[in-house]
Amino acid sequence: MSIEIMPEDPPSARLGYQASEPVFADSQPLTLIRPSRGWQLVNVGELWQFRELVYFLAWRDVKVRYKQTLLGAAWAILQPLLMMAVFSVFFGRLAGVNTDGLPYPLFVFAGLLPWTFFGTAISSAGNSVVGSERLITKIYFPRLAVPFASVGAALVDFAIAFGMLFVLMIFYATPPSWSLLLTPALVVLIVLAALGVGTLLAALNVAFRDFKHVIPFLVQLWMFATPTVYMQPGSGTFAGWRQILLLNPMIGLVGAFRSATLGKPIEWPQLSLSAAIAVLLFVVGCFYFRRVEDSFADVI
Numbered sequence: 001m002s003i004e005i006m007p008e009d010p011p012s013a014r015l016g017y018q019a020s021e022p023v024f025a026d027s028q029p030l031t032l033i034r035p036s037r038g039w040q041l042v043n044v045g046e047l048w049q050f051r052e053l054v055y056f057l058a059w060r061d062v063k064v065r066y067k068q069t070l071l072g073a074a075w076a077i078l079q080p081l082l083m084m085a086v087f088s089v090f091f092g093r094l095a096g097v098n099t100d101g102l103p104y105p106l107f108v109f110a111g112l113l114p115w116t117f118f119g120t121a122i123s124s125a126g127n128s129v130v131g132s133e134r135l136i137t138k139i140y141f142p143r144l145a146v147p148f149a150s151v152g153a154a155l156v157d158f159a160i161a162f163g164m165l166f167v168l169m170i171f172y173a174t175p176p177s178w179s180l181l182l183t184p185a186l187v188v189l190i191v192l193a194a195l196g197v198g199t200l201l202a203a204l205n206v207a208f209r210d211f212k213h214v215i216p217f218l219v220q221l222w223m224f225a226t227p228t229v230y231m232q233p234g235s236g237t238f239a240g241w242r243q244i245l246l247l248n249p250m251i252g253l254v255g256a257f258r259s260a261t262l263g264k265p266i267e268w269p270q271l272s273l274s275a276a277i278a279v280l281l282f283v284v285g286c287f288y289f290r291r292v293e294d295s296f297a298d299v300i
Contacts (some may be wrong), residue, residue: 009240028297044285053141053158057149057166061124065267077164078156086231087112097230103172110258111228113165114187117158118194118250119219124150125198128204133300143293147202158187165261177263188219189278196281199289204294208233212213220276226250246270249277 066072088105091097126149129136132146151292169176204210209260227249245251252267252274259266 001176002164036269042144042290043142047144047148050142050145054145054149054152056153058156061150061153065153073157073160076160080109080116080161081164083116084109088180089228091229100231100264102174102264105149106168106172106174106262107228107258109165110167110261111226111254113158113161113230114190114254114257115223115226115250116161117154117189118190119223120156120157120199121151121191121194122198123215123219125194125214125287126205127203129296130209130300131203136300137297143296144199144289147199147289148195149177151191151198154194169262174262176261178265179260179266182260182266183257186253186260189275190250190253192282196278196283196285198285200285202280203285205294205298222248222250226254228254244273246273247277249274249281281294288294 066075069075071078082104087108091104091108097104128146129143136146137145139244165175201211201215205215225245252270252272256266256271256274258264
């Protein structure tokens with residue numbers, strides 16, 4: 001969208017004649033909003049101008065998520081914690097998954113923590129534009145604020161659950177190392193990947209409502225293609241699929257997050273590839289969203 005502010009024409013000019021005296025001496029400027037054409041870059045300045053809207057939309061999503069719940073924000077911790085317990089029983093004891101010397105519950109929780117954020121973020125962002133139908137059809141604001149706010153709300157849950165990781169590290173006597181300082185950069189990369197996939201799904205969901213049913217299946221399938229409860233693909237069962245699986249950016253990001261928090265070596269080549277794919281997803285998702293956002297109010 002392009003916004004232009006120009007002095008408002010007096011009624012006489014709009015009717016096609018000249019007035020000897022101005023009809024309104026204190027006429028207000030007229031704001032014209034024209035749709036953008038073609039592929040558009042992300043308007044960072046406009047998003048910054050509407051930063052308070054992004055904040056309040058994210059805070060609204062957080063409050064709605066835990067409204068009239070008995071445990072409230074504790075679900076942000078319980079969700080990965082309960083999944084950790086289930087996988088510990090079925091994979092840790094029965095399947096005997098290799099964890100590189102780490103306690104299996106701690107190994108799983110460190111992998112589920114970033115994945116839970118990513119899965120929640122793309123699910124919420126993918127349905128955010130359709131869910132904000134009344135807001136989008138009534139007023140103008142940068143449409144990217146809606147999926148961005150949904151990812152921001154999921155980031156609040158991630159921050160709450162991150163504290164539980166330190167509790168488990170203390171319980172299993174696993175001291176943090178200097179690599180823990182890399183986690184903010186890794187979280188930024190995961191956020192970029194979530195924003196890219198989330199905005200892409202949000203735009204596709206407006207045009208094709210089938211994606212409302214595709215998103216939950218996509219999240220489940222993507223989870224098992226990501227090393228959240230097992231080691232990263234290498235030799236053995238995954239050898240033939242390694243090159244294809246490495247195109248999944250969450251493999252390198254989840255593996256690097258687990259290694260950074262638990263003091264294990266980080267596979268830098270794989271992390272570099274995942275970081276590049278995450279940035280590419282962000283660019284593609286935002287570009288496509290900006291390309292079709294002008295039609296949202298008409299088709300939503």
